[in-house]
Amino acid sequence: MTQAVRHDSMRARNLEVVLGEVSRNGPLTRAALAELTGLTKSTVSKLVGDLVDAGLLAETGPARAGERGRPGVDVVLSGARIASLGLEINVDYLAVRVLDLTGAVRFAARRDRDNRGSRPKKVLAELQALAEEAITEGRRLGLDLAGAVLAVSGPVGDGVLFSAPNLGWQDVRAADLLRLPVPVELDNEANLAALGELWYGGGERDFLYVSGEVGIGAGLVVNGELFAGPRGLAGELGHVVVAPDGPACRCGGSGCLETYAGQEALLAAGRTSTVADLLAGLDRGDQVALDACAAAGRALGVALTSAVNLLDLDHIVLGGVFTPLYPWLAESVAGVLAARLGGLRAAPPVLTASRLGGDAATLGAAGRVVHRVLADPAPFLVRAQEA
Amino acid sequence: MTQAVRHDSMRARNLEVVLGEVSRNGPLTRAALAELTGLTKSTVSKLVGDLVDAGLLAETGPARAGERGRPGVDVVLSGARIASLGLEINVDYLAVRVLDLTGAVRFAARRDRDNRGSRPKKVLAELQALAEEAITEGRRLGLDLAGAVLAVSGPVGDGVLFSAPNLGWQDVRAADLLRLPVPVELDNEANLAALGELWYGGGERDFLYVSGEVGIGAGLVVNGELFAGPRGLAGELGHVVVAPDGPACRCGGSGCLETYAGQEALLAAGRTSTVADLLAGLDRGDQVALDACAAAGRALGVALTSAVNLLDLDHIVLGGVFTPLYPWLAESVAGVLAARLGGLRAAPPVLTASRLGGDAATLGAAGRVVHRVLADPAPFLVRAQEA
Known part of the structure; x- marks a missing residue:
C-alpha cells in the first residue's frame, strides 16, 4: 500500500466522521467537531471547508464576505447539492x-x-x-x-x-x-x-414494519438496522401459516396470512371491490365491513404472535392499506397479541399505524x-x- | 486522551489482530503475519513474543534452547494457558x-x-x-x-x-x-x-438451530453471528402458532408448536414416558411411535415454514431430542417445507441433525x-x- 493511498483512505474516513457527527448532532462549530472527533482543529477546518465547498455542509447564520470559515460559526448538513x-x-x-x-x-x-x-x-x-x-x-x-x-x-x-x-x-x-x-x-x-419509517417516521430503533397490500410483506429493523436475512428474503409475513388447513394460497400452501388479511381477501370478505369502498362502509358502520376487518385483524394477530416469538418484537407498525384500516383492525390484532403473548413477555408489543402511510x-x-x-x-x- | 492510553489501546488492538489471524488462518510465520496484518515485522515479533509468553500462542516444530523467536517458525493458538x-x-x-x-x-x-x-x-x-x-x-x-x-x-x-x-x-x-x-x-x-454448532459443528454460517426439549427453542445464526433480538428473546419457536384452535398451551395460548412437538406431547402421542422408550418403539417399528413422530414432524414443518418465511433460512439444524429422533422426523418435516415453500423459494431449506447432539x-x-x-x-x- 502506497503512502498516497493510505492518505486518501484516512481522509475519506475523516470526511465520513465529520459529516456523520454533523448529521447526528449538528449544528456544530468546528471547535465542537474537533472535540467530538478527536481530530485537530486545523484538520477539522480543512475537512469542513472541503465539505462546504462540495455543497455537503453549509455554514449557518449570516455569511458575510471574507468571513467564510470563521471558527465560531455552526455548520449543518446542506440541502444545496x-x-x-x-x-x-x-x-x-x-x-x-x-x-x-x-x-x-x-x-x-x-x-x-x-x-x-x-x-x-x-x-x-x-x-x-x-x-x-x-x-x-x-x-x-x-x-x-x-x-x-x-x-x-x-x-x-x-x-x-x-x-x-x-x-x-x-x-x-x-x-x-x-x-x-x-x-x-x-x-x-x-x-x-x-x-423510511426508521429514518423519517416514528423514531423507533427496533420494530417490525408490516406492509399490507395484495401481498403482505414486512421489514424488520433491529437496533437501527434492517434485517433482511442472508438472501434478502426475510419478512415474508404474508406466508406465515395462520391455520394449516385454511384457504389455498397462490404460493401453493394453504392458510397463509395473505388468504385472511391480504387486500383481496379483505375486500372479498367485505363484499367490496376497492379499499375506498371498504373504508366508506367502515365509516358508516356497515357490519359486513366491520366483521371483515375484525377477522383479518385476528389472523394478523396470530401471524404476528409467531413473528414476535421468533423475532422478539416490542413494536409493530402497520403500513400500506393497514394504515387507513388501522382504527378497525387494531383492537382485534392487539386482542390476539395480548391473549397469546401475555404469559411469555412482560408486555405485548406496542401496535401503531405508520405515520408515513403510502410515502414510506x-x-x-x-x-x-x-x-x-x-x-x-x-x-x-x-x-x-x-x- | 494521553499518549500512554493511546499506546495501550493500539497495542490491545494489534494483539487482537495478530491473535485473530492465527486463530483463523494459522499456523503462520511471523513474516506471514506481518504480510497479513500490515504491521511491521518487528512489531509482529514483539506481539507474538508477548502472546507466546502469556501462553496464548505457541511455536510449532522442535523448539531448541536459544532459538526462541526464530522468524521462520510457525505460530499457532496455544492450549496451554x-x-x-x-x-x-x-x-x-x-x-x-x-x-x-x-x-x-x-x-x-x-x-x-x-x-x-x-x-x-x-x-x-x-x-x-x-x-x-x-x-x-x-x-x-x-x-x-x-x-x-x-x-x-x-x-x-x-x-x-x-x-x-x-x-x-x-x-x-x-x-x-x-x-x-x-x-x-x-x-x-x-x-x-x-x-456451539457454529463454532464446533457443521461449519454453516447461516442457519436456525432448533432445540427440541420439553420446550422448543431456536437459535438463529446469520452471517456467523447469533441473532437474539433486541431483548435476547428471539427464537421462541415453541410458541409459533401451528393451529390457532389447537390444544391449550401452558403459555396461555393454544395450538403452539410445543403442544404438538414438545417432548411431553411427543411422549403422550407415542404412549411412552421416556425418550429412550420412544426410540426403542421406533427402532422396532411400533406404529404408534411412528405416527407420533410423523405428526410432530408435520407440526414442526408448519412452524418452520413460518420461520423460513420470516427469517429467510436456507439451513435448519435439528438438535436436542430431535437429534436422536431425526430419522423418524425428517421426512414429514421436509415434506411440509417442500409443499409449502416450493412456490416461494428457489429450494426448500436443507434439514440436518445436529452433529453435536447434547454437547452443543x-x-x-x-x-x-x-x-x-x-x-x-x-x-x-x-x-x-x-x-
Whole structure:
C-alpha cells in the first residue's frame, strides 16, 4: 500500500466522521467537531471547508464576505447539492420522490393507475417519464443526482424481482428497464418502507414494519438496522401459516396470512371491490365491513404472535392499506397479541399505524441514497472538484 | 486522551489482530503475519513474543534452547494457558465442559438426574460441585479459568431466567447461585447450542438451530453471528402458532408448536414416558411411535415454514431430542417445507441433525469465553505478567 493511498483512505474516513457527527448532532462549530472527533482543529477546518465547498455542509447564520470559515460559526448538513431519487411501483400507483441530503422532500409525484396484470416494459416506461420529471426538477433546483432506488412489492435478490403476484410479474430485472443518469438499485417495498419509517417516521430503533397490500410483506429493523436475512428474503409475513388447513394460497400452501388479511381477501370478505369502498362502509358502520376487518385483524394477530416469538418484537407498525384500516383492525390484532403473548413477555408489543402511510417506501428508497452519501462522502468531493 | 492510553489501546488492538489471524488462518510465520496484518515485522515479533509468553500462542516444530523467536517458525493458538467453562442445567441432566483456547475439550462431565419441579438452590449446589471438579481438573492441567457461561432452557435477560417451565422455575438469577472464581454469565440454551454448532459443528454460517426439549427453542445464526433480538428473546419457536384452535398451551395460548412437538406431547402421542422408550418403539417399528413422530414432524414443518418465511433460512439444524429422533422426523418435516415453500423459494431449506447432539450447549457456552479471549487478549497478558 502506497503512502498516497493510505492518505486518501484516512481522509475519506475523516470526511465520513465529520459529516456523520454533523448529521447526528449538528449544528456544530468546528471547535465542537474537533472535540467530538478527536481530530485537530486545523484538520477539522480543512475537512469542513472541503465539505462546504462540495455543497455537503453549509455554514449557518449570516455569511458575510471574507468571513467564510470563521471558527465560531455552526455548520449543518446542506440541502444545496445532493439529490436522491426514490421510485415505487405499487399495484395502484407509480411514485417518485426527490430528497436532498438533509432529508427534505424537494419533489414528489404520484400517478394513480392500475398495474394489475400489466407488462413490465409499459409500466417502466411510465415510471421513466415520471423519473425524468423528477430529475429535471432536481436539476432546476441545482441538485446533483447521487443515486436512485426502486421499490417493488415482492422478494428481490441480485437485482431481480422474483415475483410480484399483484402485478403478475415474475423474474423481472425491473431497475434495468430504466435509463437514468445513475444506476438504479432494486429492493423490496416492505424493506424500504421500514427504512423510511426508521429514518423519517416514528423514531423507533427496533420494530417490525408490516406492509399490507395484495401481498403482505414486512421489514424488520433491529437496533437501527434492517434485517433482511442472508438472501434478502426475510419478512415474508404474508406466508406465515395462520391455520394449516385454511384457504389455498397462490404460493401453493394453504392458510397463509395473505388468504385472511391480504387486500383481496379483505375486500372479498367485505363484499367490496376497492379499499375506498371498504373504508366508506367502515365509516358508516356497515357490519359486513366491520366483521371483515375484525377477522383479518385476528389472523394478523396470530401471524404476528409467531413473528414476535421468533423475532422478539416490542413494536409493530402497520403500513400500506393497514394504515387507513388501522382504527378497525387494531383492537382485534392487539386482542390476539395480548391473549397469546401475555404469559411469555412482560408486555405485548406496542401496535401503531405508520405515520408515513403510502410515502414510506419512496422515503426509504431515497433515504438509502442519502445515508450512503453520508457514510462515504469522498466520491462527491471528487466530482465537485472535477465539475 | 494521553499518549500512554493511546499506546495501550493500539497495542490491545494489534494483539487482537495478530491473535485473530492465527486463530483463523494459522499456523503462520511471523513474516506471514506481518504480510497479513500490515504491521511491521518487528512489531509482529514483539506481539507474538508477548502472546507466546502469556501462553496464548505457541511455536510449532522442535523448539531448541536459544532459538526462541526464530522468524521462520510457525505460530499457532496455544492450549496451554486458557480454560473456559461451559455449564448446563437440562431437565434430565447437569453438564460441565472445559475448553482450552484451541477449542479442545480438556474436561467434560455429566450427571443424569431429573430436574423437573426441582428447587433452584439444590440444583445449583449440585452444579457447583460439578463445576469445582472441572476447575480442579483445569488447574491440574495448568490452565487459568478465563470465564464461565451457564446454559438454561428458557428465555434469559439481564442475568434472569424468566421461566423454565420444564424445571418449574420462574425469575431465577441462576448464575448468581454459583460461587466460582470468575463471574458466571447466564444465557439461553438454544442460543448457546446454536453458537456451539457454529463454532464446533457443521461449519454453516447461516442457519436456525432448533432445540427440541420439553420446550422448543431456536437459535438463529446469520452471517456467523447469533441473532437474539433486541431483548435476547428471539427464537421462541415453541410458541409459533401451528393451529390457532389447537390444544391449550401452558403459555396461555393454544395450538403452539410445543403442544404438538414438545417432548411431553411427543411422549403422550407415542404412549411412552421416556425418550429412550420412544426410540426403542421406533427402532422396532411400533406404529404408534411412528405416527407420533410423523405428526410432530408435520407440526414442526408448519412452524418452520413460518420461520423460513420470516427469517429467510436456507439451513435448519435439528438438535436436542430431535437429534436422536431425526430419522423418524425428517421426512414429514421436509415434506411440509417442500409443499409449502416450493412456490416461494428457489429450494426448500436443507434439514440436518445436529452433529453435536447434547454437547452443543456446553460447547457454545465455553466457546463464548474462548471467543471473548480471542477478541480481546490484552487483559490475559497483564494477568500473566502479574503472576
